[in-house]
Amino acid sequence: MVSVVMAGGGTAGHTSPLIATAERLRALDAEASIVCVGTPKGIESRVIPGAGLPLEMIPPVPLPRSLSPQLLTVPGRLAGAVGKARGILKTHRADVVVGFGGYVSLPVYLAARTLGVPVVIHEQNAVPGLANKVAARFAKLVAVSFPDTPLPGARYIGLPVREGIVQLDREGSRDEYRRAFGLRPEGPVLLVSGGSQGAVAINDATLAARKELLAAGVDVLHVLGPRNLPDDAETITDEQSGARYVPLGYVDHMEQAYAAADLMVGRSGAGTVVETATAGLPVIFVPLPHGNGEQAKNATFLIREGAGRLVPNGELDGDRLRDEVLPLIQTPERLAEMSAKCSGLVPADAAGDLARAVLDVARKDA
Structure with missing residues (x-):
């Protein structure tokens, strides 16, 4: 049985493609174990359980956009969040981590890196966020929504959207x-x-x-x-x-x-x-x-x-x-x-393509 841990939250921009991909993963492999990771501050605390997906929580670690005293607290808080994420990955015997960016993703990416769990990232924006910029350096697959997104090794898949929209x-x-x-x-x-x-x-x-x-x-x-x-x-x-x-x-x-x-x-x-x-x-x-x-x-x-x-x-x-x-x-x-x-301006089955790629990575590294 494949175990997939998915990370993404804060706004619908992160949770919607996560949910869409999870739906396709279940359709492709009914026995796959899927657990999501979020923070109590984001809308994931409501919409992910609402989609019938299990959700684990880690503390949020927002990164200040400017130099401030708050910046000094980031390393300690990040270490705590990474430790919590490591526990989740161990408990669920994760075969692959799939991240969609946002505050919650960076600690999960780093935890996966320390445990040798392969990482798949999906960047939904044309300009990538910090968490995905960091993870792109070691991810097995870097998937993007737009063809010109500046991430190393990016593979243009499109943005996963729910079947109800497709x-x-x-x-x-x-x-x-x-x-x-x-x-x-x-x-x-x-x-x-x-x-x-x-x-x-x-x-x-x-x-x-x-x-x-x-x-x-x-x-x-x-x-x-x-x-x-x-x-x-x-x-x-x-x-x-x-x-x-x-x-x-x-x-x-x-x-x-x-x-x-x-x-x-x-x-x-x-x-x-x-x-x-x-x-x-x-x-x-x-x-x-x-x-x-x-x-x-x-x-x-x-x-x-x-x-x-x-x-x-x-x-x-x-x-x-x-x-x-x-x-x-x-x-x-x-x-x-x-x-x-x-018509025809966006890929027709980005959720399915990403889900199949995730399963390939999980099975090859299992």
Whole structure:
């Protein structure tokens, strides 16, 4: 029996490809033992058990982005997390470690290195994070979502997405999911989401443009992020047009929101970029302006092909959102053209390809 330990957490950008790959591993080898490693701070504490996967916890070790007294505490905390990860790998007799980046992955990578357990890494962004940069030096396989990701020995596999997104029939399931979200069955629907944690700039611009969008007959499904949803949030219906504004904190199955929508405004995290391209949903991307600049680069191939649009975060306000959304969402032919251009831009079975590669590594080193 193959034993696979998977590490990734913090945001949906790390947990979603992990879950997608785990699903395919189970489909390929029903007897495989799979355990996931996360930290109590990330969304993995909820979404990984929710996907039916066992989860072990290690303490988080965030790395400061600048010189500060906190930097002095990193070696001790990292050593403690590595020790905890070693115990998990020993207990589960790991044949392979699969990591998806984030704070939780580095201690697991280092623990695997000390125990001689082979490591497979997957980097979801066009610009790699620190944990995967470190592990790429000794990993058996370095898999990437985008072909130009600068990691040594990188193999372009694509981003694993859940089977529900790969098999999504947007047109066929549109009515069902519009009803489920409380949207009108007819008329244009705009989906707004800043990712699993939400995005204040996108939320503020949406609220500023809400009245005009509703007056124009556009329903808005607004996923604000769990911490950004007001206690008194409620559906608003425009008296003249009948259009509805539906606020939510989080959506567990984003394919349902993709099916309900005609157009999306959102961040360009790798998950959003690849999932919407797979689903054929046109997007106006507003890249996160912080970090390594990976979000702007993630969406480059879609923008280049005319399958998406990009608005810099600093230029987004209610007027700009309205001016970007209305001309598109009120022109079904343009949306259909953008949707068609998504076809074939991302690998069709990245989750399956990665899962097969993981099993190959585990069996060769067993």
